[in-house]
Each structure stands twice: as C-alpha cells, then as structure tokens.
Amino acid sequence: MKALRFSRNEGRYAAAMVASRLRPGSGAAVGPLSLIDDDGPVLPAEDWIRLYPRLAGICGSDLSTIDGAASRYFEDFVSFPFVPGHEVVADTADGHRVVLEPVLGHECRGFAPPFDGARPADGNDYRHLTCGHLEPGLQTGFCDSTGGGWSTEFVAHPSQLHEVPDWMSDELAVVMEPVAGGVHAALRAGVEDGATVAVIGAGAMGLVTVAALRHLTSPGSIMIGAKYPVQRQLAEEFGADVVCAPNELTRAVRRATGSFMVGDRLSGGADVVIDAVGSQESIEAAIGMCRPRGRVLLLGMPGVVELDLTALWHRETELIGAYTYGTEELTDGRRTNSFALAFELAGKVPFDKLVSATYPLARYVDAIAHAAEAGSRGAVKVAFDMRNEKRRFDG
Numbered sequence: 027m028k029a030l031r032f033s034r035n036e037g038r039y040a041a042a043m044v045a046s047r048l049r050p051g052s053g054a055a056v057g058p059l060s061l062i063d064d065d066g067p068v069l070p071a072e073d074w075i076r077l078y079p080r081l082a083g084i085c086g087s088d089l090s091t092i093d094g095a096a097s098r099y100f101e102d103f104v105s106f107p108f109v110p111g112h113e114v115v116a117d118t119a120d121g122h123r124v125v126l127e128p129v130l131g132h133e134c135r136g137f138a139p140p141f142d143g144a145r146p147a148d149g150n151d152y153r154h155l156t157c158g159h160l161e162p163g164l165q166t167g168f169c170d171s172t173g174g175g176w177s178t179e180f181v182a183h184p185s186q187l188h189e190v191p192d193w194m195s196d197e198l199a200v201v202m203e204p205v206a207g208g209v210h211a212a213l214r215a216g217v218e219d220g221a222t223v224a225v226i227g228a229g230a231m232g233l234v235t236v237a238a239l240r241h242l243t244s245p246g247s248i249m250i251g252a253k254y255p256v257q258r259q260l261a262e263e264f265g266a267d268v269v270c271a272p273n274e275l276t277r278a279v280r281r282a283t284g285s286f287m288v289g290d291r292l293s294g295g296a297d298v299v300i301d302a303v304g305s306q307e308s309i310e311a312a313i314g315m316c317r318p319r320g321r322v323l324l325l326g327m328p329g330v331v332e333l334d335l336t337a338l339w340h341r342e343t344e345l346i347g348a349y350t351y352g353t354e355e356l357t358d359g360r361r362t363n364s365f366a367l368a369f370e371l372a373g374k375v376p377f378d379k380l381v382s383a384t385y386p387l388a389r390y391v392d393a394i395a396h397a398a399e400a401g402s403r404g405a406v407k408v409a410f411d412m413r414n415e416k417r418r419f420d421g
Contacts, residue, residue, distance in 0.1 A: 027063070027173075028061065028178045029109045029174075029178070030062075031060055034058070041056040042093055043094030051089065051398025053092045053394075054390060054394040055391050059390070061387060070159050070160055074181050074182065076179060077118060077179070079111070079178065081115050081409045082177075082412070083113030083203070083409045086326070088110050092110075103155050103163065104163060105169055105170040106170060108168050108169055109176055111174035111177065112128035112167035112168075112174065123196075123199065124187040124188060125188045125202045125203065126203065127186045130146065131146025131149070131185065132149065132154050133185040134158075145364070166186070194372060197378040200409055201377050201380050202369065205234045205368040206351040208235040208236075208325075209368050209371070210348055210352065212235055212239045217298050220244070222246055222247050222298075224251075224275060224315055225300045227303035230380055232250060232303075232325075236266050237371060237377070239265070248265060248266050249266065249267065249296070250269055251273075251275035253271065253401055256382075256401070260380070280295075292314065295314075296317060297316075298320060298321045299315055299320070300323045301325060302325045303326040304328040308326065314337065316341070318341040320341075320343060322345050324347045354367060380407040384409050384410065386411060387412065390410070
C-alpha cells in the first residue's frame with residue numbers, strides 16, 4: 027500500500043514547529059511525515075475488515091499534528107508510527123462504499139459497549155482507548171494498529187462503518203464525519219427556542235455547525251463571523267441569519283441583544299457562543315460576548331492557552347466541550363446518533379460544496395499547504411484522492 031506515515035522523531039517535529047511559524051502547513055516538508063510503500067496493517071481480529079479509501083479529508087487536528095502544534099495531552103492516546111486520516115469515504119473488498127466513524131470505541135477493542143446501541147465515542151470512562159488488542163489510539167488516524175485514511179488501505183471494525191447511499195457523491199460522503207461533529211456540537215450546546223447563537227470561526231466545523239443549528243434547533247438568530255468570501259457565501263447558504271467580518275461579531279451580538287460595551291466585553295450578550303477556532307483570542311472573545319449565565323461551547327481544539335477566567339467566574343458562564351459525536355437525544359423524544367443525523371442533513375444541505383480541492387498522496391506537501399491556507403486561497407476543505415491510485419482489493 028501507499029500511505030503517509032507520521033513517525034516519532036523529535037528533531038523533525040521541532041523543525042516542523044519552527045517552519046510552521048513562518049508559514050502554516052510547512053511542517054509537511056520538514057517534519058516526520060513521509061510517503062511510504064509498505065504492507066497494509068494486519069487485521070487485529072477476525073471481525074475486522076480492510077478498507078480502500080476513495081477520499082480522505084485534511085482537518086484542523088491533522089494540521090496541528092503536522093505543524094508540531096498539537097497538545098501533549100494526546101501523547102497517552104496515540105501510538106507511533108501512525109497513518110493520519112479520519113475523514114474517510116472508502117470501499118470494502120466486496121464493493122460497498124462506507125464512511126468511517128473514527129473513534130476506536132469499546133467494541134473495536136474487544137469490550138462490551140457501555141449500553142445497547144452505543145456509538146464508539148459513548149461512555150463515561152476512556153480507559154479502553156489505551157488497552158485491548160489495539161495499540162493506544164483515540165481514533166483511526168492516530169493508532170499504529172489500524173492505519174488511517176491517508177493511504178490506499180487500512181483496517182476498521184464494523185461498528186465504525188456507515189454505508190453510503192447510491193445517490194451520495196464521494197465529495198459529500200467524505201464530509202459526513204465533520205458534519206456529524208457539527209451535529210453533536212449543535213445539540214450539546216443546549217440551544218433553547220428563540221435563543222441568540224453566535225459562532226466564532228467559519229472554517230468547515232463552524233459552517234457545518236451553522237447548518238446543524240438551523241435544521242436541528244430553533245434559535246431566534248444564528249450569527250457567524252466569516253473572514254473570506256467563500257465562507258460568507260456558504261454561511262448564508264447553510265442557514266446563518268447574520269454573517270459579518272470576525273472583528274464585527276461582538277458588535278453584531280451587541281446590537282441584537284441590546285447590550286452595552288463594558289471594556290472589551292458585553293454587559294449582556296448571546297445566549298450561546300460556539301467557538302470553532304480554539305485559540306486564546308477566540309475563547310476570550312467567546313466568553314466576552316456570551317451573556318451572564320449563558321453557555322460557551324468549545325468545538326475548536328484549544329491546545330495550550332493562557333486565559334484570565336475571572337469573567338467566566340463573575341458571569342457564571344457555563345463552559346463545555348464538544349469533541350466528536352455519539353448517541354443523541356432529540357427534543358421530540360427521538361434517540362438517534364450524530365452520523366444518522368448527518369446523513370439526514372446531507373439530503374437538505376449542499377455540504378459537498380465544502381470540498382474545494384483534492385490531491386494525490388504524492389503531492390502531500392502541496393495539499394497540506396493548501397489546507398493550512400484554505401480560506402485565503404478560496405477553499406474550505408482539502409482532501410486526498412486515492413481513486414486513481416493502484417489499490418488491491420484482496421480482502
């Protein structure tokens with residue numbers, strides 16, 4: 027198989043950190059990522075199957091890893107070397123197209139699920155992520171035992187797979203994983219009917235969350251700060267009521283809620299603020315534009331930040347995280363899961379427009395540079411395309 031492999035190499039990881047400060051995405055050229063031609067991973071157990079990727083997306087967590095900016099928190103939940111890639115549409119050996127739900131849950135590791143019908147990310151204890159018959163790994167794409175989507179072949183457990191309907195294009199299917207994440211964020215945010223919701227960040231995750239908020243909740247207004255024309259266009263198309271420049275979002279919330287400015291913060295603010303960036307600046311802005319006793323949801327992976335949390339304490343703001351996806355309880359009493367809802371939304375929202383460019387594996391340096399500069403280059407989602415690669419379907 028051909029694959030992009032990320033190895034443990036402290037020297038090259040440090041070089042990636044330095045290079046990425048000059049230009050985001052440049053860690054791919056100097057860091058511990060390399061194109062290999064090797065045997066595919068061994069099936070961990072009899073019920074596992076081989077998958078042959080068609081498209082595999084490049085996401086923010088991938089870019090953080092490649093540029094040496096990932097949090098050290100994940101060190102105990104990763105095994106080296108690993109093949110990145112967790113946003114995947116792939117073929118099975120018997121000709122079915124599937125989308126990957128990448129979390130390596132209980133069933134993947136030979137344990138009973140925490141409850142009947144549980145999805146891989148469900149449960150209140152993460153000990154299984156480091157044990158069982160797999161090497162440590164929170165997801166496919168960060169585990170040595172499984173391989174990942176940036177390849178012509180990897181392995182997965184049936185509990186991770188969702189069959190793709192015939193009407194769905196590969197470009198639409200490959201974004202079902204981030205859409206499922208947006209669904210989970212929108213529902214975890216606990217948006218009450220008529221609420222004002224502000225979204226910081228109009229990359230792929232911010233945009234899909236807007237769509238999920240529009241179709242799965244009943245807010246009074248959805249506002250988003252979008253820097254680039256393609257982001258503004260898609261934000262409106264996906265259901266935002268107010269689309270403005272990022273530095274105008276606090277002002278838009280102030281006008282909508284009748285709040286005053288008190289220093290850099292609002293006296294009131296939005297009922298819910300979703301931070302799809304995860305930087306120190308975006309978290310501070312989210313707390314500052316959220317009303318007292320409102321809710322801030324961290325969707326963007328924050329990493330290591332320094333924050334003055336006095337405002338969080340004083341305003342009694344609820345701060346919660348939204349990591350992946352799982353079982354969802356809807357207000358109409360229906361129990362389903364994030365991926366099922368993502369597939370439902372795919373029939374209503376043109377998520378395939380998120381895929382702006384594709385590259386073969388051999389052009390990984392160009393692909394990652396493009397993904398790191400997506401907005402400024404008129405793009406949202408960049409993916410690897412293995413459809414023209416030589417792939418062996420030998421089961």
